Amino acid sequence: MVNRALRAADIPTPGALAELLDAHAYLAGEGLATACFLALKMGRPLFLEGEAGVGKTELAKTLAAVLGAPLIRLQCYEGLDAAQALYDWDFARQLLHLKAAEATGATGAAEAGRLEGELYDRRFLIARPLLRALETQPSVLLVDEIDRADDEFEAFLLEVLSDFTxxxxxxxxxxxxxxxxxxxxxxxxxxxHDALKRRCLYHWLEHPSFEREVAILRRRLPACTEALASQVAAAAGRLRAAGLVKPPGIAETLDWAEALLTLGARDLDPGLAAATLGALLKYREDQQAVLANGLLRHG
Incomplete structure (x- = not known):
């Protein structure tokens, strides 16, 4: 259920925004809270860049929850074009409308002209994410993984974000x-491209520090003990420095800790750690390297 909408004017400081995010289990550092606060106050898009799994998408979801606004997500991918992001016409409904008109005998020239106009009525329009975001107030629009889209779509998005028209x-x-x-x-x-970044407020999202990662684990997984959170965060930190194909982000760390808790772990037992490695590492080569080099051991 969506809460009462909260306006940017109701949030006095970056610290107050950080507290609101924290109330929804998202621990934002000072830099991120300030960037997010300024984006709200200045009415500018917030451009978040960083490795996968550091909390970029989760911030948008949490911000929507804080503001009591629906989250409208546009997932980018290669080949995405303006029509897929904006709107489409419901051809099936338009065809049914024509058949219904034919069944009632509306076939004259005057009727044909009226029918043609009706076919492009708003009721036959399917709003895609960008159009829905413009028509929904308030809303949070998440343009996820813009780097996966083509240059042409990036230029189009810049045009839309310039005047929201x-x-x-x-x-x-x-x-x-x-x-x-x-x-x-x-x-x-x-x-x-720099043109899109110039339109936005920019923030690079780092992997969390050891202390912050422990706090995130304890905050998101209340059953996680201090010992397990510390050992999991320390192991994740070692793996990020090990030159893996895909180092784990905080999302994977949370999955790993949850998997360990599901199996009843109170601390980072080596056997359970190895058995649940698929929650943390998604490449076979990474798993083999970690096990061969004993990177899960703590001490």
Missing amino acids: ISIPELGTVRAATPPVVVVTSNRTRDV
């Missing part, structure tokens, strides 16, 4: 009465 030839212009809060994320699989 979309032109639909058959219906006219749709303009957001209140622009959505926008969070754009990138895993940096490729460089995003």
